[in-house]
Amino acid sequence: MKYIYKYRYVLAAVVLVLCVAFELSGSSIGAWNKYLGNVDEESMEKDLLGTYREIRSDEWALNTPMAFSQYYNRDGEFPYFSSTLRGTDTDTFIVYGQPVKSWEVIFRPFHWGYLFLSPAKGLSFFWCGRLLALLLVSFEFGLYLFHKRKSYAAVYAVLLCFSPAVQWWFAINGLVEMLVMGQAALLIGIAYLRTESYKKRACLVFPLVLCMGGYILTFYPSWQLPLGYVYLALLIGIVIRENRPGMLSWKKDIPILALFLILLGAAMGSIFLKSWDTVQTVLNTAYPGKRSFHGGDTLKILLNWAGNIIFPYRTANLGISNVCEAASMFSFFPLGILAALWVLIKERKKDPMLISIFAGTVVMSLYCITPWPSWLAKITLFSMSQSERTVLAAGLFNLLLLLYALHISEKAIPVKWCLACAGFLSIFSVAWLSRQYPDLYTGIAVPLIFGIFFTGFFLGSAALGKKGCKFLATYSMIIAVAGGGGGYGESAAFRC
Numbered sequence: 001m002k003y004i005y006k007y008r009y010v011l012a013a014v015v016l017v018l019c020v021a022f023e024l025s026g027s028s029i030g031a032w033n034k035y036l037g038n039v040d041e042e043s044m045e046k047d048l049l050g051t052y053r054e055i056r057s058d059e060w061a062l063n064t065p066m067a068f069s070q071y072y073n074r075d076g077e078f079p080y081f082s083s084t085l086r087g088t089d090t091d092t093f094i095v096y097g098q099p100v101k102s103w104e105v106i107f108r109p110f111h112w113g114y115l116f117l118s119p120a121k122g123l124s125f126f127w128c129g130r131l132l133a134l135l136l137v138s139f140e141f142g143l144y145l146f147h148k149r150k151s152y153a154a155v156y157a158v159l160l161c162f163s164p165a166v167q168w169w170f171a172i173n174g175l176v177e178m179l180v181m182g183q184a185a186l187l188i189g190i191a192y193l194r195t196e197s198y199k200k201r202a203c204l205v206f207p208l209v210l211c212m213g214g215y216i217l218t219f220y221p222s223w224q225l226p227l228g229y230v231y232l233a234l235l236i237g238i239v240i241r242e243n244r245p246g247m248l249s250w251k252k253d254i255p256i257l258a259l260f261l262i263l264l265g266a267a268m269g270s271i272f273l274k275s276w277d278t279v280q281t282v283l284n285t286a287y288p289g290k291r292s293f294h295g296g297d298t299l300k301i302l303l304n305w306a307g308n309i310i311f312p313y314r315t316a317n318l319g320i321s322n323v324c325e326a327a328s329m330f331s332f333f334p335l336g337i338l339a340a341l342w343v344l345i346k347e348r349k350k351d352p353m354l355i356s357i358f359a360g361t362v363v364m365s366l367y368c369i370t371p372w373p374s375w376l377a378k379i380t381l382f383s384m385s386q387s388e389r390t391v392l393a394a395g396l397f398n399l400l401l402l403l404y405a406l407h408i409s410e411k412a413i414p415v416k417w418c419l420a421c422a423g424f425l426s427i428f429s430v431a432w433l434s435r436q437y438p439d440l441y442t443g444i445a446v447p448l449i450f451g452i453f454f455t456g457f458f459l460g461s462a463a464l465g466k467k468g469c470k471f472l473a474t475y476s477m478i479i480a481v482a483g484g485g486g487g488y489g490e491s492a493a494f495r496c
Contacts, residue, residue: 027171028056067114067123113126127170139154141156160179166179173218189238193239201256209260216268222384225385226382227396229360234353234357240352291386293386294372294377295390296387328395333398335402354405358401
């Protein structure tokens with residue numbers, strides 16, 4: 001394992017090259033076979049693993065064909081304004097987020113493969129590159145957050161990357177880009193605070209502009225805003241953790257900040273000016289432009305993190321019309337809040353990072369559970385994000401809170417209390433899921449499986465304490481890859 005850790009970037013590069021060479025991706029493009037007439041079954045491409053997900057039509061029927069169409073335009077390849085999509089020139093960059101041969105594509109590095117490779121290989125680079133980038137940047141941020149404890153960093157990276165919410169929305173709306181760019185920006189900020197060289201600090205402005213620009217250009221406030229609050233809470237904890245005398249000098253750091261704002265403002269201003277008509281059109285639509293939300297009514301999704309494990313394999317007769325909307329993070333809600341309260345009250349630890357994450361978790365969970373007054377939603381900007389989208393960020397908050405509380409906890413919970421807690425939460429979770437999906441629990445097998453899973457996880461994370469972190473890592477990864485990863489990439493790997 002130490003060699004995998006040491007050469008993780010080299011291994012990731014090799015994996016990416018192999019995936020692109022064999023044209024592997026998780027696209028559900030195989031769904032077209034159902035609609036194309038006179039298709040020879042023998043010559044038809046097959047999924048290597050799993051099956052395509054017809055519900056992901058915004059990927060296989062919209063996003064991927066639009067990307068491929070960029071290869072074929074009367075005015076050249078990959079134009080900013082396409083002539084092939086409809087009866088007039090169409091802005092492909094700002095809303096639809098397609099690859100373009102223009103300087104603006106620097107903010108979307110996962111599109112670069114399309115510019116130099118064939119459509120199938122470009123799709124593979126887009127898909128596999130984003131998966132590997134999310135794993136690596138999440139692992140690196142986990143190393144910082146958990147003080148270089150590799151097991152906890154690996155648990156965090158896998159549970160985030162293979163969470164049902166991420167996997168069911170993998171290819172559209174820029175969710176993966178938000179998670180990659182946001183965490184990368186935090187890592188750049190950490191490097192900025194830790195270096196004493198102002199030449200290095202000035203150089204860090206450029207990758208930070210790329211990350212922030214890439215985040216802004218996902219152009220999906222319903223996720224951008226709540227995830228922004230997650231990153232803000234983490235940033236507050238980071239600044240307090242890194243604080244030291246002379247860390248910042250206003251005379252030297254203000255010019256660097258000004259340079260950052262000028263570069264980012266100039267780039268975004270140029271792009272939005274170029275796409276102004278499109279931006280105005282979107283902002284004046286009923287959806288997603290003119291809308292206002294107050295939160296509430298998503299407690300079911302917050303508590304359904306365990307039920308998501310079976311969604312890739314069985315949704316028939318479960319009353320789920322759209323499994324993507326029902327998908328959530330592996331948040332273990334409300335275990336993170338309980339673990340944090342244990343550390344804060346029982347152990348009396350006043351860890352700034354824990355307090356910051358805890359505050360953010362409580363606030364965002366409350367927005368998801370109960371409606372807010374319209375004035376409060378507007379002041380906090382939550383009115384721009386419906387609770388069905390905000391619940392993803394709330395799940396991420398809860399996951400971070402649980403793992404961080406376990407990480408800094410020093411007092412082992414007695415086994416008898418751990419067993420009691422595991423038993424109660426197991427029964428509660430199974431009872432909740434059986435109420436939501438009564439057709440799922442027609443026998444003893446599923447409740448038994450879930451009971452074993454909950455009890456094993458709670459015992460491994462609480463009773464075993466720090467000695468059980470490797471067990472926790474292995475246990476969590478198996479569940480994540482088998483459960484959330486069962487819907488990997490909304491489909492499965494395939495060969496074009």
